[in-house]
Amino acid sequence: MDNITIAKVCHEANRGLQIANKEEPSPPWDDAPKWQRDSAVEGVEKALAGESPVQLHESWCAFKRADGWVYGPVKDEHAKTHPCLVPYDELPDAQKAKDYVFAAIVGVLNGARAGSAEKAVGHLLPTVGRIVHYHPSNSTEPIAGIVNSLTEVSPECVHLTLFLPDGTTKLAKYVHLTDVGATHCWSWPAR
Incomplete structure (x- = not known):
């Protein structure tokens, strides 16, 4: 599966979230303007490079601003205004969810593309x-270790309770x- 196909899946998932949130949905992928498809493909490339959902939002904002978009209370393609052109912390949770869903889809489909269910998981x-x-x-x-809390740093940065070999925690x-071999990091156990 290539990056364009992954971008299409992400775009359609985003449309589904827009509909669920009672927002005006983007057009289907085949009818979407080129700038919108390009933005999705760039998002896939950045997610594959390891950007977190927060970083993906920042990259999306930079992409939009470079194309002349500015903050506006209503999304308007002709005026190039968008209500999500704000710092990540100011986004409503429903909008933040889109960045997490996007990153999760890219990760799973990239793992599937590599032919490994374990990689996808x-x-x-x-x-x-x-x-x-x-x-x-x-x-x-x-x-x-057991994940005992998530952090504000990124969705993959956690606090752990470790079970040491001497029986203490x-x-x-x-x-x-991160990948196995690095230090002060966590990884998924082999399945």
Whole structure:
């Protein structure tokens, strides 16, 4: 599956969220203006490069502003105004959800494209209570951990309760998802 196909799936999911939120939906992919399709493809490329939903929103804002769009209380293609051209923290939750859904779709479809269900699952966002591997700086062996809270940093940055080999527990704060081999990071256990 190529990036354009992934962008199309993301675009259609966004349309579904717009309809669910009682917003005026974007046109279907085949009827969408070129700038809108280009924006979705760029979003896929940035998500594949590791941008978080917050960073994806910032990139989307930069893309829109570079094309002459400005903040406006109503989305208007002709006036190039959009109510979401604000810092991420000022977005309503329903709008933030679109960035998380976009990133999740890209991660899952990229994993499927790689022919690996484990890779697809590996790109899912963590939730409280999930068991993960923690990779400390002083050991090559991972340590079992449980996600005990999510952070404001990014959807893949968590606080963990670690279960140390001596039977004690320890809190690890601001731990990021990364590839095995890095330190002070977490990864999904092999399935």
